Amino acid sequence: MVGERQMHPFFSDLILRGSRMRPAKQDTQPGDDAACPLALRQVDQLKAQVAQLQAQVDRLTREKITSLDALEDAVLLGVFRPDADDIDGMQHIISQTLEKLGALLPFEAMAMYLVQEEDASFQLAQCEPASMRDLMERETDSLIEDNAFAWALSARKPRLLSARHVPGRLFLHPLATASRIRGMFVGLLDPTLSGLQDMNHSLASILLLSSAAAIESFEVYAYIKSINRSLESNVARLADSERDLIDHRTQLQQEVEARTADLSLEIQERRKAQRALQLERDFIQTIFETAGALIAVLDVTGRLKHCNHAFEVITGYQTSELKDRPFQELLAFQDAGNFFAASLRRLAQHGDVLREELPVRTRTGARRHVSWSFTAMSAGDGEAVGHVIATGMDMTEKRSAEDALRDSEARFRAMFTEAGMGIALFDVSGFCLDANPCLAGMLKRPPHELPGTLLARYAHPADASLLAGAIKELFNEPGTTRRLDMRFVDCEGRRLWTQCALSLVVARGGRTAYGFAIIEDVTRRHEMEEALRSAEATYRTIFENAVEGIFQAGLEGGFHRINPAMAIMFGYPSPAMMAAEVPQALELLCTRPEARAALLEQLATQGHVANHEMEARHRDGRTIWISVSARALMDETRTLRYLEGLAEDITERKACELILHQKATLDELTGIPNRYQFMERFEQLLTQSRRLKQPLAVLYIDLDGFKQVNDTHGHHTGDQVLAEVARRLGERVRKSDFAARLGGDEFAVLLLGSAVWEDIFHVCQSIIQAVTKPYLPPALGGEQECRIGASIGVSLFPEHGSDTETLLRKADVAMYRAKQHGGNTVHLFADPVQPFRND
Numbered sequence: 001m002v003g004e005r006q007m008h009p010f011f012s013d014l015i016l017r018g019s020r021m022r023p024a025k026q027d028t029q030p031g032d033d034a035a036c037p038l039a040l041r042q043v044d045q046l047k048a049q050v051a052q053l054q055a056q057v058d059r060l061t062r063e064k065i066t067s068l069d070a071l072e073d074a075v076l077l078g079v080f081r082p083d084a085d086d087i088d089g090m091q092h093i094i095s096q097t098l099e100k101l102g103a104l105l106p107f108e109a110m111a112m113y114l115v116q117e118e119d120a121s122f123q124l125a126q127c128e129p130a131s132m133r134d135l136m137e138r139e140t141d142s143l144i145e146d147n148a149f150a151w152a153l154s155a156r157k158p159r160l161l162s163a164r165h166v167p168g169r170l171f172l173h174p175l176a177t178a179s180r181i182r183g184m185f186v187g188l189l190d191p192t193l194s195g196l197q198d199m200n201h202s203l204a205s206i207l208l209l210s211s212a213a214a215i216e217s218f219e220v221y222a223y224i225k226s227i228n229r230s231l232e233s234n235v236a237r238l239a240d241s242e243r244d245l246i247d248h249r250t251q252l253q254q255e256v257e258a259r260t261a262d263l264s265l266e267i268q269e270r271r272k273a274q275r276a277l278q279l280e281r282d283f284i285q286t287i288f289e290t291a292g293a294l295i296a297v298l299d300v301t302g303r304l305k306h307c308n309h310a311f312e313v314i315t316g317y318q319t320s321e322l323k324d325r326p327f328q329e330l331l332a333f334q335d336a337g338n339f340f341a342a343s344l345r346r347l348a349q350h351g352d353v354l355r356e357e358l359p360v361r362t363r364t365g366a367r368r369h370v371s372w373s374f375t376a377m378s379a380g381d382g383e384a385v386g387h388v389i390a391t392g393m394d395m396t397e398k399r400s401a402e403d404a405l406r407d408s409e410a411r412f413r414a415m416f417t418e419a420g421m422g423i424a425l426f427d428v429s430g431f432c433l434d435a436n437p438c439l440a441g442m443l444k445r446p447p448h449e450l451p452g453t454l455l456a457r458y459a460h461p462a463d464a465s466l467l468a469g470a471i472k473e474l475f476n477e478p479g480t481t482r483r484l485d486m487r488f489v490d491c492e493g494r495r496l497w498t499q500c501a502l503s504l505v506v507a508r509g510g511r512t513a514y515g516f517a518i519i520e521d522v523t524r525r526h527e528m529e530e531a532l533r534s535a536e537a538t539y540r541t542i543f544e545n546a547v548e549g550i551f552q553a554g555l556e557g558g559f560h561r562i563n564p565a566m567a568i569m570f571g572y573p574s575p576a577m578m579a580a581e582v583p584q585a586l587e588l589l590c591t592r593p594e595a596r597a598a599l600l601e602q603l604a605t606q607g608h609v610a611n612h613e614m615e616a617r618h619r620d621g622r623t624i625w626i627s628v629s630a631r632a633l634m635d636e637t638r639t640l641r642y643l644e645g646l647a648e649d650i651t652e653r654k655a656c657e658l659i660l661h662q663k664a665t666l667d668e669l670t671g672i673p674n675r676y677q678f679m680e681r682f683e684q685l686l687t688q689s690r691r692l693k694q695p696l697a698v699l700y701i702d703l704d705g706f707k708q709v710n711d712t713h714g715h716h717t718g719d720q721v722l723a724e725v726a727r728r729l730g731e732r733v734r735k736s737d738f739a740a741r742l743g744g745d746e747f748a749v750l751l752l753g754s755a756v757w758e759d760i761f762h763v764c765q766s767i768i769q770a771v772t773k774p775y776l777p778p779a780l781g782g783e784q785e786c787r788i789g790a791s792i793g794v795s796l797f798p799e800h801g802s803d804t805e806t807l808l809r810k811a812d813v814a815m816y817r818a819k820q821h822g823g824n825t826v827h828l829f830a831d832p833v834q835p836f837r838n839d
Contacts, residue, residue: 050816089218090114094126097185097211102128104207105200106190108168111136112175114183114215122149122184132188138165140186143172153181158205160189167191173205175212182212235539238532245525252421256501256518259415266408273401280398294370294392302327302344305387314370314394316363327390332361332368347376347388357395369395422498422519425505430454430471433514442521444490455517460487460495467500474502474515488519497526549626549647552633553585555600555640569626569649571619581619589647590614591623603632604640613650625654667741669719670726678740678748682804685738685750689797695755696797699764700811701729703745703771704789704823713780720777721786728770732763748808757828764792764826772824791818795829 094112101110109132113122124140127133142164143149152159152172159172168191175183185208294314297306304322312319315330328340336358347354354374359367370392377387416423422439426432435450443450443458455471456464463486470482482502487495501518543550549566553559559582562575570588572578582588590596595614602609608631616626630645665677673681682698689696703725710718722745729739729747738750749767754760771790776782793815801807810829818827 054812089222090215091126093211093214093218097207098126098128100207101185101187101204104203105171105187107171107187108132108190109136109188111140111186112183113140113186114175115181125183135165136186136188139163139170139188143170143186148172149184153184156181158201163188171204173208175208175215177209177212177216179216182215231539231542235535238528238535241528242532245528249522249525252520256421260503263412263415266404266412269401270405270408273398273405276401277398280393294390294394296322296327296390296392298327298388298390300344300348300388302340302388310394311392314362314368314392315360330360332359343374344388347374360392369399371395422517422521424450424455424517424519426455426471426515426517428471428475428515430456430468439519442490442496442519443488444492458488460489463487470500470502471515474504478504478506495523496521497523546646549649550645551585551647552642552644553589554642555586557584558582559585560642561644566647569647570616570624587617589616589626589628591617599628600640603630603643607632609645613654624649624651626650667726670723670741672726672730673738673740675740675742678738678742678750679804681738681740682750682808685752686797686802686804686807689752690802694753696807697751697754697760698795698797698807698811699749699751699760699767700793700795700808700815701747701749701767701771702791702815702819703747704791704819706745706788709786709788713777713786717777717779717786720779721775721788724775724777725771725788728773729767732766732770748811760794760796761826764794767792768824768826789824791815791823792826793818793829794826800829 094114098110098112101107109127109129111127111133112125114125115121116123122140124133124137127136140149143152143161148159148161149172152161153174156174156176161170161172163170166188169189171185171187171189173185174181175185292310293308294311295308296304296311299305304325304327307319307322311322315322326337328337331340333339340358343354343356355372356374357369357371360370362368373391375389375391377389416434416436419436419438422442423436424432424439425434432450432453432455435447437447440447440450445458450458456468459467463484466484466486470484474480474482482500484500484502486498486500488498489495499520499522503516505513505516543563546563546565549569550561550563551559551566552561559579562578564575567573567575567578570578572581586596586600590599592615599609599612599614602612608629610629612628612630613625614628615623618624627648627650628645630643632640633642633644635641665673665680667674685696688694706718706721709721722741725747726739726741729749733739733749733751736752738752740748742748749763751760751763754763768790771788775786775788776784777786780786793811793813795801795807795811795814797807800810814827814829818825821827
């Protein structure tokens with residue numbers, strides 16, 4: 001029978017002999033004990049033997065609890081659950097494994113070795129305690145030298161070997177999965193340990209197998225995570241590159257437009273300067289009619305006698321202010337007086353026309369550049385010089401225009417030479433007139449090689465006709481611009497993707513001078529765009545073929561994007577049908593309003609959730625469990641608008657967890673709580689009783705005559721009787737009370753808030769009455785009766801103890817006192833046996 005404690009025949013015989021020697025109850029009086037010393041000694045011996053038997057039962061119970069704990073640890077260790085990125089999952093698994101093994105077996109030292117993928121060597125991952133690291137490495141080296149290490153690995157099961165450097169034995173166990181060996185566990189056992197129990201031997205193997213499975217799961221998880229990170233990084237880099245290329249293209253377009261505008265402006269200024277120069281020449285020819293030139297009459301000493309209006313305007317002086325003033329005072333350069341005097345002497349001697357460009361300082365202090373012509377005019381006799389006619393042209397604007405033109409030409413040449421894009425000048429036939437260094441470098445050709453050759457010669461054969469046609473159309477339709485996306489080929493045969501802008505430069509009179517081409521190398525951008533398109537195709541493939549559900553949904557409304565796995569998970573034939581039939585995506589993903597509110601709050605505050613478990617609604621209406629890892633998508637105001645992520649169906653896992661929980665806390669035979677859950681609930685109720693100062697009663701129940709039922713009718717019948725006892729027991733206690741099966745034919749009940757002994761005694765009476773009713777087990781056809789009884793021991797909190805161990809032990813002692821008095825009785829610890837019987 002499941003859970004029954006079997007008594008050794010020797011002890012059964014002792015109890016039987018003791019019972020035979022016990023005087024009949026009706027003939028025994030309290031004073032007769034002294035007359036039966038032999039019987040009393042036998043009873044004492046029987047008690048001692050029963051106590052030894054109880055100690056063995058307690059030891060077996062502890063071993064059972066240890067086994068359950070180890071199995072639970074193995075299950076938890078084998079189910080890998082990735083935590084946050086800052087936790088070392090591998091080290092966590094190893095630490096947990098060593099901790100559990102240390103609690104299970106008396107190891108003096110433990111070492112975990114992991115296989116290194118690079119060279120298939122074993123590397124010590126962790127040693128506990130750390131002070132034994134050197135010793136464990138020496139022991140391991142000795143094992144390797146003797147081939148014992150390889151022998152233990154090939155066995156794939158635990159091995160015990162004698163240690164070389166210290167007293168004791170080494171426990172070796174491979175860390176292996178079905179696919180390959182992950183490592184080796186080496187433990188140094190306590191030398192005082194006589195042997196390793198088979199049960200602990202098996203539990204250690206289970207723990208190490210679970211650890212190997214967890215390590216393998218972690219490696220798979222880390223590999224997938226690295227791939228995801230790489231993909232995310234590549235997508236982010238591609239997005240950044242695309243933005244940079246767009247910004248760069250926009251900037252280059254703006255620079256070209258700005259430089260083109262500057263060039264047009266400079267050409268216009270040059271034309272203005274040329275027109276001004278032409279006007280100056282016309283003005284000189286009509287100087288006397290227009291009087292636009294500076295005209296002054298000087299005497300032989302250089303004093304001003306007369307000047308025209310233009311002279312006044314230029315210098316800023318009135319004629320009255322200039323009269324008889326030395327001309328050299330208006331000149332704006334050093335030693336002007338001596339220079340002008342020497343010029344007058346030379347003019348007087350030779351009588352020729354003297355032309356000088358002399359700067360003039362105006363009344364405001366400004367400097368004006370004037371081109372002077374000094375002509376000597378004879379006095380009346382025709383020989384001596386009587387006057388000097390000074391004719392001056394204000395050359396300030398002309399000088400400025402020329403300087404500006406030179407600057408413009410220098411800027412154009414600098415732009416042409418230093419431009420970061422290729423620039424070429426070409427004629428109507430497409431022959432290159434000039435090319436800048438950038439274009440020559442782009443084509444990997446010397447700059448002098450390009451002029452005089454056809455531009456189409458350097459184009460890709462498939463694009464040469466395109467370029468030639470664009471040049472022809474450009475000259476046929478002046479005033480237009482042609483833009484081409486075409487390929488060139490450098491001297492090494494490498495293909496260059498370019499963007500070309502073709503324009504015309506028109507000379508004066510509307511005559512076409514030459515063509516102007518700006519060629520930008522966009523090869524790298526083209527390659528990046530190709531890579532981006534490839535990455536997008538890869539992402540689409542992953543999205544469509546992923547085994548996990550991938551979705552994007554708004555806070556209000558349905559799904560925006562769903563992959564096929566997501567639709568299948570929820571029972572829809574296709575993503576399109578799921579999107580059409582689901583009006584509210586969040587209500588489908590998270591059916592409980594409070595859980596949905598918690599999910600949205602975490603997304604709003606943290607921006608993401610990871611492995612968030614919640615209940616969802618299947619298409620057929622049933623509830624399924626899903627694990628969601630999602631991130632929040634905010635708008636420009638940092639308001640949560642959408643969420644997108646992955647969903648995994650964990651319904652089967654949840655069902656398994658529930659079954660495991662029930663197996664761990666419920667008695668498999670009777671369906672009521674087992675000893676583990678009883679002790680856990682006992683601690684909770686005892687803590688509550690201390691806090692609220694409430695009484696608590698502990699009933700320890702042992703079935704009388706149950707062994708006879710087992711021996712007579714078999715364990716199957718006994719199991720059915722135990723199940724019926726549990727059912728009847730549940731009917732006799734309140735909902736606030738707690739009943740459990742401790743093991744075998746022992747049960748326990750916790751009565752919360754029961755302070756009056758009469759009430760407790762009444763409950764015990766009710767339980768005994770229920771237990772002693774006849775049983776009709778189905779194993780006996782439902783017709784043959786079985787009868788058993790019950791002995792109940794009672795302990796009270798706080799009278800008999802303040803902790804669970806003490807209260808349960810005293811209730812057990814009281815129960816044995818009740819059995820000693822014939823069974824079917826109730827006994828309160830340290831009090832006489834209660835008079836109730838149900839024979």
